[in-house]
Amino acid sequence: MPVADVKGSGFVAGLMADVRAKNPGEVEFHQAVQEVVESLDLVLERRPEYRSARIIERMVEPERVVMFRVPWQDDRGQYQINRGYRIQMNSAIGPYKGGLRFHPSVNLSILKFLAFEQVLKNSLTTLPMGGGKGGSDFDPKGKSDHEVMRFCQSFMTELFRHIGSDTDVPAGDIGVGGREIGFLFGQYKRLRNEFTGVLTGKGLNWGGSLIRTEATGFGAVYFASEMLATRHETLEGKVCLVSGSGNVAQHTVEKLLQMGAKPITLSDSNGYVYDEAGITPEKLSFVLELKNVRRGRIKEYADRFEDVVYTPVDATADVNPLWNHKAQCAFPCATQNEINAVDAQHLIRNGVYVVSEGANMPTVLDGVRQFIDAKILFGPAKAANAGGVATSGLEMAQNSMRMSWTREEVDERLHRIMKAIHRACWETADAFGARGNYVHGANIAGFLKVADSMMDQGLV
Numbered sequence: 001m002p003v004a005d006v007k008g009s010g011f012v013a014g015l016m017a018d019v020r021a022k023n024p025g026e027v028e029f030h031q032a033v034q035e036v037v038e039s040l041d042l043v044l045e046r047r048p049e050y051r052s053a054r055i056i057e058r059m060v061e062p063e064r065v066v067m068f069r070v071p072w073q074d075d076r077g078q079y080q081i082n083r084g085y086r087i088q089m090n091s092a093i094g095p096y097k098g099g100l101r102f103h104p105s106v107n108l109s110i111l112k113f114l115a116f117e118q119v120l121k122n123s124l125t126t127l128p129m130g131g132g133k134g135g136s137d138f139d140p141k142g143k144s145d146h147e148v149m150r151f152c153q154s155f156m157t158e159l160f161r162h163i164g165s166d167t168d169v170p171a172g173d174i175g176v177g178g179r180e181i182g183f184l185f186g187q188y189k190r191l192r193n194e195f196t197g198v199l200t201g202k203g204l205n206w207g208g209s210l211i212r213t214e215a216t217g218f219g220a221v222y223f224a225s226e227m228l229a230t231r232h233e234t235l236e237g238k239v240c241l242v243s244g245s246g247n248v249a250q251h252t253v254e255k256l257l258q259m260g261a262k263p264i265t266l267s268d269s270n271g272y273v274y275d276e277a278g279i280t281p282e283k284l285s286f287v288l289e290l291k292n293v294r295r296g297r298i299k300e301y302a303d304r305f306e307d308v309v310y311t312p313v314d315a316t317a318d319v320n321p322l323w324n325h326k327a328q329c330a331f332p333c334a335t336q337n338e339i340n341a342v343d344a345q346h347l348i349r350n351g352v353y354v355v356s357e358g359a360n361m362p363t364v365l366d367g368v369r370q371f372i373d374a375k376i377l378f379g380p381a382k383a384a385n386a387g388g389v390a391t392s393g394l395e396m397a398q399n400s401m402r403m404s405w406t407r408e409e410v411d412e413r414l415h416r417i418m419k420a421i422h423r424a425c426w427e428t429a430d431a432f433g434a435r436g437n438y439v440h441g442a443n444i445a446g447f448l449k450v451a452d453s454m455m456d457q458g459l460v
Contacts, residue, residue, distance in 0.1 A: 011044065011051070012037050019060055026109030028336060028361070032116050033060050035365055035380075039443035042432045047451075053459075055451045062115065064088040065108070068158040070136055072151045075144055084155050086134035086162055086170075089115035092453035095166055096132030097122055097389060099173030102180065106137045110336070114173075114360055118389070120446030121382040124421045127393035132168055134159070140175050141295075152183035160188050165196045165399070171392050172201040174335065177247065177292075178213070197399030200392035204404075209395035211410040212388075217251030217358060218411070219387015219418050220331055220379070221259060224356035226422035227377040227438070236260035239327040241352070243267045243320075244334035245291055245298050248358045248385070252331050253284055265322050267334060268298040271312040272322045275305065319343055326350045333358035341366035348374050357381035372437060383425050383442040390417045 012034075019033050037056060044051050066086040074080055085108065088096045098118040101111070111133045119131030136155060140148050163170060172181055181201045188198055195207075202208035211218070225235055238261045242249050245266045253263045262278040266287065275283070286304060290296045302310035311321055323330065323343040330352045332338055336359065339347070344367030347355065355371055356379040357363065363371070371378040391414055398404055405413075421442075428448075429441030454460075 012041060015056065015060075018057070022061075023109070023112070026112060028109045028113040029116065031337075031365060032113035032361060035361075035368065035439070036116070036120065036443045036447070039440040040447055042434065042440060043444055043447065049455070050451055053455060055454055058454065059090060059119065059447075059450065060116065062087050062089045062112065063091060064162075066134075066159075066162050067108075070138065070151065070155050070158070072147075072154045074147050074150075080151075082136050082138040082151070084134070084136045084158060085111050086159060086168070087111045087115040087132055088162075088168055089131045089133070090119040090450060091130035092450050092457060093123060094128035094130045095164075096168035097129035097171070097392065098131055098133040099135075099171045100176045100180075100184075101133070101135035101173040102138045102140050102175030103135070104137050104139045106135045111135060113336070117360055117382050119450060120443065121386045122389055122393075123446040123449045124383055124424060124442060125386050125390040125393060125417055126420055127390060127417075129169075129389065129393055129396075132170075133173075134170060135173065135176070138175075140180065145179065148180060149183045152180055153187040156184045156187040157191065159184075160191045163188075163198055165198050165396070169197065169392070169396060170199055171389070172247075174246070177201075178203060197396055200395045202395070207395075207399050209391060209398055209410055210405070210407040211414060212391045212395055213247060214251040214254065215391035215414055216248045216385050216388030217253075217333065218255045219390065219414060220248070220252055220333070220356045220358040220384045221255035222387065222415055222418035223379045223384040223422055224329060224331070224354050224377070225259065226419060227354060227356070227379055230426070230436075231377070234259070235329070238262065238329050238354070239264060240329040240331060241265045241322060241325060241327045241347075242331045242333055242358075243272070243322055243338060243362075244332075244359065245287060246333075248388075249331075249333040250284070250288060250291070252333050252358055253279055253287075256331075257281055257284070261329065263331075264327070265325065266298055266301065267322055269313065270297050271299060271310055273298055273301045274309045274311070274322075274325060275301075275307075276309075277307060319346070323347050324350065327352050329354040329356070331356055331358050332362035334362065335359055336361045337364050339363040339367050341370065343367065344370040348376065353377060355379065356384040358385050360385065368439060372439060375436065378438055380439050380442050382446060383421050383438060386421055387414055387418055390414060
């Protein structure tokens with residue numbers, strides 16, 4: 001059934017009116033719910049018991065929302081106040097699991113959209129994890145290590161009472177990398193007087209997993225590879241657009257290079273670089289040192305290498321020129337809604353027929369519909385970027401067993417999980433009359449497992 005047909009459903013319209021009324025102004029959350037419920041009309045025709053049990057209405061309402069003050073002191077001795085959050089969305093199939101985001105844009109709308117997406121994403125991984133998300137409007141950019149430590153310790157001083165290895169297991173997200181996870185874990189251990197796997201993304205010396213840092217980017221590439229395989233193609237020789245230059249983008253480029261593709265772009269909040277010759281392993285090493293050690297800006301890539309074009313961000317523009325280059329594949333790995341409807345037109349016009357989302361909800365709804373109508377291979381975030389949380393689940397398993405798997409073991413397990421996610425999306429879409437529509441496949445496959453678990457557990 002085409003997306004346009006489902007969009008007109010009376011159930012979808014009524015549900016969305018209710019969601020908007022109960023959550024005024026939370027546009028990102030509205031967008032995430034709309035994208036999912038348009039697919040679920042296909043399910044409700046066959047499983048009316050979900051409607052009578054009001055499963056979808058219960059799923060869009062968080063089980064718990066925690067919001068708190070985070071006071072801390074900067075290096076000048078000045079007192080600063082930020083706001084902290086944890087959205088515990090759904091625990092039907094396991095403890096809440098989802099990242100912490102530290103960024104000035106963080107608010108309830110963004111975290112509720114991320115938590116809602118996380119419920120379905122975690123369901124797709126085949127691992128027993130519920131969905132949650134959290135963070136703060138704190139900006140670690142430009143802060144000293146001591147300032148970040150003081151903030152993280154204050155943040156965890158409240159958060160610790162709401163989380164636990166069998167209750168809620170946070171991880172990193174935008175603005176929360178290994179440094180922040182270390183400070184957060186240290187304070188949790190200090191407060192609880194216990195060493196437990198309460199956070200994932202930990203250092204290798206104290207409970208972390210190999211491949212965890214690489215997993216989201218690797219997984220997005222594995223998913224793209226699986227989509228291409230349905231057309232008897234591979235990534236070999238494909239020209240790829242990649243946005244972002246953080247953890248996800250870095251390791252997307254790394255895996256693309258390993259699979260013979262040619263990535264040509266990277267970006268940050270100030271602008272993007274276009275390297276027509278292609279990003280090589282040596283150039284990627286420069287990016288890793290630039291971003292992970294010196295915490296510099298991507299413009300330095302253009303200063304360092306010849307024939308690279310740097311384009312600064314134009315705040316007045318209504319398009320992102322990064323998406324207006326000829327290529328076959330696109331990997332949006334920066335942030336939500338970075339591909340608007342016009343950007344989607346540019347991608348299709350320039351020959352892109354594979355889009356695998358490394359970031360969370362990087363494409364607006366109109367852009368998603370364009371991709372589906374054009375019948376390109378479109379991997380939505382809840383499926384394509386599930387490698388990160390899947391490997392977090394593998395880290396939890398290793399913590400529980402007090403053991404560590406090798407890099408090869410974890411990568412093999414990650415690859416198997418991404419293949420399983422792709423297969424579930426493909427087969428579910430086909431079973432519901434939407435062959436090749438990975439959006440419907442991902443939404444329905446993730447929903448069914450959670451919905452059936454909620455039905456089994458009663459009205460809770």
